[in-house]
Amino acid sequence: xxxxxxxxxxxxGLTSAAVAGAGLTACTGSGTSTSSGxxxxxxxxxxxxxxxxxxxxxxxxxxxxxxDAQNGTTTTVESLPGSGAAVYPDKLRTQLLGGKGPDIWRxxxxxIGSPFAKAKQALDLTPYYQKYGWDSxxxxxxxxxxxxxxxxxxxxxxxxxxxxxxxxxxxAKAGVSAPPKTYAELETMNDKLVAVGVTPCGLGGKYGWDxxxxxxxLLEHTAGPELHDKLLTGAESWDRPEVxxxxxxxxxxxxxxxxxxxxLGLDPADIEPGYVQGKTAYTxxxxxxxxxxxxxxxxSPAAFGNxxxxxxxxxxxxxxxVEGYMINAKTGNADKSAALLDFIVQPATQxxxxxxxxxxxxxxxxxxxxxxxxxxxxxxxxxxxxxIQDQAFPKKQADQYFSVQSDxxxxxxxxxxxxxxxxxxxxxWAKG
Amino acid sequence: xxxxxxSKPTKVKRGGKWSPWLFALPALVVYVAFLVYxxxxxxxxxxxxxxxxxxxxxxxxxxxxxxxxxxxxxxxAVRNNVIWTVVTIAVPTVIGLALAIALNGKVHGKxxxxxxxxxxxxxxxxxxxxxxxxxxxxxxxxxxxFLRLIGLDGLAQPWLGQDSTALWxxxxxxxxxxxxxxxxxxxxxxxxxxxxxxxxxxxxxxxxWQQFWHITMPSLRPAHYIVLALSLIDSFKVFDMIYAMxxxxxxxxxxxxxxxxxxxxxxxxxAGYGTAIAxxxxxxxxxxxxPYVRSQTREAS
Numbered sequence: 001x002x003x004x005x006x007x008x009x010x011x012x013g014l015t016s017a018a019v020a021g022a023g024l025t026a027c028t029g030s031g032t033s034t035s036s037g038x039x040x041x042x043x044x045x046x047x048x049x050x051x052x053x054x055x056x057x058x059x060x061x062x063x064x065x066x067x068d069a070q071n072g073t074t075t076t077v078e079s080l081p082g083s084g085a086a087v088y089p090d091k092l093r094t095q096l097l098g099g100k101g102p103d104i105w106r107x108x109x110x111x112i113g114s115p116f117a118k119a120k121q122a123l124d125l126t127p128y129y130q131k132y133g134w135d136s137x138x139x140x141x142x143x144x145x146x147x148x149x150x151x152x153x154x155x156x157x158x159x160x161x162x163x164x165x166x167x168x169x170x171x172a173k174a175g176v177s178a179p180p181k182t183y184a185e186l187e188t189m190n191d192k193l194v195a196v197g198v199t200p201c202g203l204g205g206k207y208g209w210d211x212x213x214x215x216x217x218l219l220e221h222t223a224g225p226e227l228h229d230k231l232l233t234g235a236e237s238w239d240r241p242e243v244x245x246x247x248x249x250x251x252x253x254x255x256x257x258x259x260x261x262x263x264l265g266l267d268p269a270d271i272e273p274g275y276v277q278g279k280t281a282y283t284x285x286x287x288x289x290x291x292x293x294x295x296x297x298x299x300s301p302a303a304f305g306n307x308x309x310x311x312x313x314x315x316x317x318x319x320x321x322v323e324g325y326m327i328n329a330k331t332g333n334a335d336k337s338a339a340l341l342d343f344i345v346q347p348a349t350q351x352x353x354x355x356x357x358x359x360x361x362x363x364x365x366x367x368x369x370x371x372x373x374x375x376x377x378x379x380x381x382x383x384x385x386x387x388i389q390d391q392a393f394p395k396k397q398a399d400q401y402f403s404v405q406s407d408x409x410x411x412x413x414x415x416x417x418x419x420x421x422x423x424x425x426x427x428x429w430a431k432g
Numbered sequence: 433x434x435x436x437x438x439s440k441p442t443k444v445k446r447g448g449k450w451s452p453w454l455f456a457l458p459a460l461v462v463y464v465a466f467l468v469y470x471x472x473x474x475x476x477x478x479x480x481x482x483x484x485x486x487x488x489x490x491x492x493x494x495x496x497x498x499x500x501x502x503x504x505x506x507x508x509a510v511r512n513n514v515i516w517t518v519v520t521i522a523v524p525t526v527i528g529l530a531l532a533i534a535l536n537g538k539v540h541g542k543x544x545x546x547x548x549x550x551x552x553x554x555x556x557x558x559x560x561x562x563x564x565x566x567x568x569x570x571x572x573x574x575x576x577x578f579l580r581l582i583g584l585d586g587l588a589q590p591w592l593g594q595d596s597t598a599l600w601x602x603x604x605x606x607x608x609x610x611x612x613x614x615x616x617x618x619x620x621x622x623x624x625x626x627x628x629x630x631x632x633x634x635x636x637x638x639x640x641w642q643q644f645w646h647i648t649m650p651s652l653r654p655a656h657y658i659v660l661a662l663s664l665i666d667s668f669k670v671f672d673m674i675y676a677m678x679x680x681x682x683x684x685x686x687x688x689x690x691x692x693x694x695x696x697x698x699x700x701x702x703a704g705y706g707t708a709i710a711x712x713x714x715x716x717x718x719x720x721x722x723p724y725v726r727s728q729t730r731e732a733s
Contacts, residue, residue, distance in 0.1 A: 119485035262570030262590020403683035
């Protein structure tokens, strides 16, 4: 009966090996991705992957339906809203490696879109820029945000500026009649808000990128435009008084309760709309908040306002970034995908999609539909912007930077040590 | 009849010693294609500098493994894994056993109580993470509100927002959702212990405590094996709770090996290094699982 012994022991042995194998497989995926390089067959079916939420996805789908009717195509849309740039690129990457990537995908510019261009997953759009004349139709600075190593790998259609979006009644409650014009006035406003029991600035530290918007603003205030830009590329050392001062101010914002209690553990999706709900006086965000937070809560835009955070520097700048579309380098439908992109960046389409900060000339926000976005575009849209820091650094360095912010706010790192640590992080990346 | 009796063994031998393998072949093909091959691929990629996106990569030997001990996040992730494993095995098992014993007697509403204690285990993890995220909200969350209500303002904390409490705060919902499972297993096992044993012990003058240690615990031995083995696997592969509740933060304070592997493979475009972490996790899991498999093999034999 040796067979019987083999069966029992063998079964247990095989089972344990299977469990081990399954563990390893689950951890890393199949690893066959490098061979999924074949170009897909041409068809009339297009697939677009995006991260629009319920407030705008309907508008996009309506326009795609229009395009399909004109061109005999069938475009399906898949969306992954919610986590910002933290999760969406992972899912996109997984789809591309699985060989079933979308024909077109929406993506942020800078270091978030860069890996897809560098790995040649995104098509070089230069021929289509020439064919459709996008160079003359789209904002030049925005195109720069989706050009990687000299290759135009994306078509930007949104150029978003970050500012303060506030609740008018809460500012009035604190006796603040007009938005601050200087950094000192901003601090005074914060003190007045705290005095009447209102948390001034609603930002959350989960994921790191939300609370980062405050620090990058403080750095622009202390370092000024020229030095700030050099710091972001590693051309100047972070171990300097201007950076130390910015970190000291960052800590001050928390210590003086100008940020929500326990801000580091808060989810941006929960805390950002706080200014609409009356829990915080303002947040630091972009024009998408008008549709996503104000209009979706059925509130009147008249009860809210926005202002550019005062830097006391010249020129006055705000944080900004671009978003656009890329075409899959392996799609069999490159021409149709490009035609769809050209349709999307038509001024009429942009207006129909209520794009609040379009890069397309002639597609400025409609003051009737999005009065606050229109006001931002008119007052501050023309101002220069510095690259938002989670697009200025690769994700790994950005996460290390968020760790420094976290340690500083928890008091385990002093401002001068934080500046030194940032220098280590940025110089290691810049050298690499 | 004799002829028939002699011809039977010949028929059995038709497949020879390959018969078991022929029967196993379909499953073996699936196993090799979907488990062995990908697992071997993973080991291969852990020896490369593949970014996880490009078509090309470079063989770097053991470089990724050599780098592991000098990665400060790996060191803290291992520590977090050990803490997580010990706490989320010990606490739910003890509470589950206590609940099972309490529910095993004559208790009013036993089915409802059983359902109440087991319900957290069937809730989607993302919902649990959201619910507990709100409970932990420093300003408006129920936990801090309750502490303030009873005058313990000093204990109100930003639970998920500071290194010192974040990991422990994530462990609480993990314990909450994992208590029901051992409770059910122990409850089933307790019902299999004959009453005669307790009656005889009572006649012999054994106290409740003595009955628990000398009758209940030894009778639950098979259940202990299952509970501990499954809890160990569950604890070791922790990823989802941490990912959903803290995203490894604040900073990297709640990173565990599973999440750090994910960050490297999927977020930092360091698939080679991330895969090396995955290989190490698997090897450790095998090493830890060997005593259990050996004990099961011994029992089976």
